[in-house]
Amino acid sequence: MSTINNDHPKLGLLRFTTAGSVDDGKSTLIGRMLYDSKSIFEDQMEALEESSKRRGNEDVDLALLTDGLRAEREQGITIDVAYRYFATPKRKFIIADTPGHIQYTRNMVTGASTANLAVILVDARHGVLEQTLRHTYIASLLSMKHIVFCVNKMDLVDYNEESFTKIKGDLEALATKLNVEDTYILPISARDGDNVVEKSENMPWYKGETFLHILENVEIYNDADFDNPRFPVQYVVRPQVDEYHDYRGYAGRIAGGTFKPGDKVTVLPSLLTSTVKSVDLYDQPAKDPRPGDSVCITLEDDIDISRGDMLVAADNQPKTARDIELMVCWFNERPLQVRGKYVLRHTSNEARCVIGSVESKVNISTLEDDATDKEVKMNDIARIKLKTNKPIFFDPYKKNTTTGSLILIDEATNETVAAGMIIDQA
Amino acid sequence: MSDHLLINSEHLKELENEAIFVMREIAAQFERPVLLFSGGKDSILLAHLAKKAFWPGKIPFSFLHIDTGHNFQETLEYRDNLAKELGVQMLVRLVQDSIDQGKAVEEKGINASRNKLQTVTLLDAIEELKCDAAIGGGRRDEEKARAKERFFSHRDDFGQWDPKNQRPELWNIFNGRKHMGEHFRVFPISNWTELDVWQYIMQEEIELPSLYYTHKRKAFNRDGTLLAYAPFMELKPTEEVIEMDVRCRTIGDITCTGLTESKADTLEDIVAEIAASRVTERGGRYDDKRSEAAMEDRKKEGYF
Incomplete structure (x- = not known):
């Protein structure tokens, strides 16, 4: 019996993030999708019915499914990023469910950082609002290639096609302005399930696909950076046994391109060169290694390489610099300190850095740069310059999200205070 | 054949890539990690992933079993054989010792269980062994509170989790920095579902x-x-x-x-x-x- 499904070998796992505010019906949409695709288990359903009843709700409140922490259930809001899992026969999904309220920009950034696709809810009664701009901007800032706009609550505008068409036009203009590559716009009613899993009978004028159909079929395989071979060394494997006496393996996850035996590589920062001897996982050669694969690489030459170093193609190197310009999203209650020192983590590398200047802050409600207000507080997004105590090797975030991303850590509290997306050397 | 017997090998590969990456981060970022081994399928899966992550090297950390004394005999035999096969040190700490020392009190009544008492023994063991990371088989799909858990989950010097003040986790950059006395719980299979675990066990013939x-x-x-x-x-x-x-x-x-x-x-x-x-x-x-x-x-x- 064959147990490997090769019908859709390239579909893989789809990680998506959902953004919307408390009243958009975001939790209801997820609950509806889990329910209609039969991903809710009996005991979860029973627990749900019971707690809905206890709160005096007549209908089962599907939003309660995703609100995990006690404080959230008590206040009826989502505080933190919650991860949900479901599968259809065609595909596996991971949902990063993030709260959409203005003070939770950082949660949206967190959820978006690991997602392939963003789902953004728009209330059919209100159309494109400030928060729609904010959510779309964050998705584009994080270089998400696919956005699905769900125009929700169509039942409250009598399933009116013109209402939808107007909002669709506004969303298309927004997506163009923010350079989103692949957008989908569809009318739904999450509460009643219209166009969520099943096609809506109330909106025969809509000829497009349902929400679930889009998620099941969106192609993400080619989203990774296949062009620029990058391998941050994560851990050096040195077995202390006779059988592997001289073995030195460089363990890590391919961040870009591919590596195969015979490839000429350069080691950063030493600039020493060598040739790839093997690319393995466990006791097997890795099959068609691609970005995202965890492998162990050995080289023909015995050279000194440690964690934080990077193997790259000899004829295709990233930039090496100490002065960097980047976008940051600030995560901490203590505002960004200009001339403040932070720990910088970038791939498997760690450096110390000092923030030189805040160039501008983004007003994410109008999407305009503000060069006058330079105080960067929690949930703010800004363009800054910093200097590291040693060179780091990077690509612009738009080119490679792994070698182009970093975090800043407060040296005193060890908290992660910022997410950074590298623009270029400063 | 049922649809679910079809393994989409692509998604299992992605989950494996991620879990192995986390295992290697643990070895690189912490000085004295331990893998919490319960004999359950999730901890058996962790052991398998750790073996793959560091091959041909040995797994660079010990295993720790918090033994309630109420185990199935098969679990204990399996545990000892696995440790021998992998060449890892299997540390065992007993809930009974915590009870004898008066640190934990046996629950009374019909639903009495030592499950909760394990926490006392675990925190004592972490302190005694000076562990800075305890690797667990927790999965986000298991339970609502777990859905918000991080891969690298910070614990204060009382071993407590503060769900409202967790460190944001961006991309695959993990921040394992900590002060003296604090530790991390790390969950390499956070993103696996129960079905993923079983399909993978079947694929790998574990x-x-x-x-x-x-x-x-x-x-x-x-x-x-x-x-x-x-x-x-x-x-x-x-x-x-x-x-x-x-x-x-x-x-x-x-x-x-x-x-x-x-x-x-x-x-x-x-x-x-x-x-x-x-x-x-x-x-x-x-x-x-x-x-x-x-x-x-x-x-x-x-x-x-």
Whole structure:
């Protein structure tokens, strides 16, 4: 019996993030999708019915499914990023469910950082609002290639096609302005399930696909950076046994391109060169290694390489610099300190850095740069310059999200205070 | 053939890539990590992933088993064989010792379980062994409070979890920096579902304790959960012990491990059974049924 499904070998796992505010019906949409695709288990359903009843709700409140922490259930809001899992026969999904309220920009950034696709809810009664701009901007800032706009609550505008068409036009203009590559716009009613899993009978004028159909079929395989071979060394494997006496393996996850035996590589920062001897996982050669694969690489030459170093193609190197310009999203209650020192983590590398200047802050409600207000507080997004105590090797975030991303850590509290997306050397 | 027997090898590969990456981050970022081994399928999976992550080197950390004393005999035999095969040190700390030292008090009554007492023994062991990271098999799909757990989950010097003040986790950059006395719980298989675990076990042909396959066992029904009978357990008058064909869906302390009536004796049978199942695996965990926020409360105190 064959147990490997090769019908859709390239579909893989789809990680998506959902953004919307408390009243958009975001939790209801997820609950509806889990329910209609039969991903809710009996005991979860029973627990749900019971707690809905206890709160005096007549209908089962599907939003309660995703609100995990006690404080959230008590206040009826989502505080933190919650991860949900479901599968259809065609595909596996991971949902990063993030709260959409203005003070939770950082949660949206967190959820978006690991997602392939963003789902953004728009209330059919209100159309494109400030928060729609904010959510779309964050998705584009994080270089998400696919956005699905769900125009929700169509039942409250009598399933009116013109209402939808107007909002669709506004969303298309927004997506163009923010350079989103692949957008989908569809009318739904999450509460009643219209166009969520099943096609809506109330909106025969809509000829497009349902929400679930889009998620099941969106192609993400080619989203990774296949062009620029990058391998941050994560851990050096040195077995202390006779059988592997001289073995030195460089363990890590391919961040870009591919590596195969015979490839000429350069080691950063030493600039020493060598040739790839093997690319393995466990006791097997890795099959068609691609970005995202965890492998162990050995080289023909015995050279000194440690964690934080990077193997790259000899004829295709990233930039090496100490002065960097980047976008940051600030995560901490203590505002960004200009001339403040932070720990910088970038791939498997760690450096110390000092923030030189805040160039501008983004007003994410109008999407305009503000060069006058330079105080960067929690949930703010800004363009800054910093200097590291040693060179780091990077690509612009738009080119490679792994070698182009970093975090800043407060040296005193060890908290992660910022997410950074590298623009270029400063 | 059922749709769920078809393994989409692509998504298992992605989950494996991620888990191996996390294993290597642990080895690189911490000085004295331990892998929490319970004998359950999730910790067996962790051991397998760790073996792959560091091959041909040995796994660069010890395993730690918090032994409630209420184990299935098969679990203990499996544990000792696995340690020998992998060449890792298997540290065992006993809940009974914590009770004898007066640090933990045995629960009374009909639902008495040592499951919660494990927290005391675990936190003591972490302190004694000066562990800075404890690797666990927790998965976000298991329970609502786990859905918000990080891969690298920070614990203060009392071993407590503060769910409202977690470090944001961006891309795959993990921040394991900490002050003296603090530690991390790390969950490499955060993103796996129960079905993923079983499909992967089938794909990799990982050997499991016989408890996971059908066997005859004395069991009884308590409020809708099928529990294994052990001589030290107290029964309610209405509860009747019957021998039946069962298998374990999760394995923990014997007092709270729910059984499933099943004749599944191959991994294919089990995967088909899980795919068709309409109850989550924690639906069979008696300890989670205590209240809506039972898991959240135990996690805050320092539970696994």
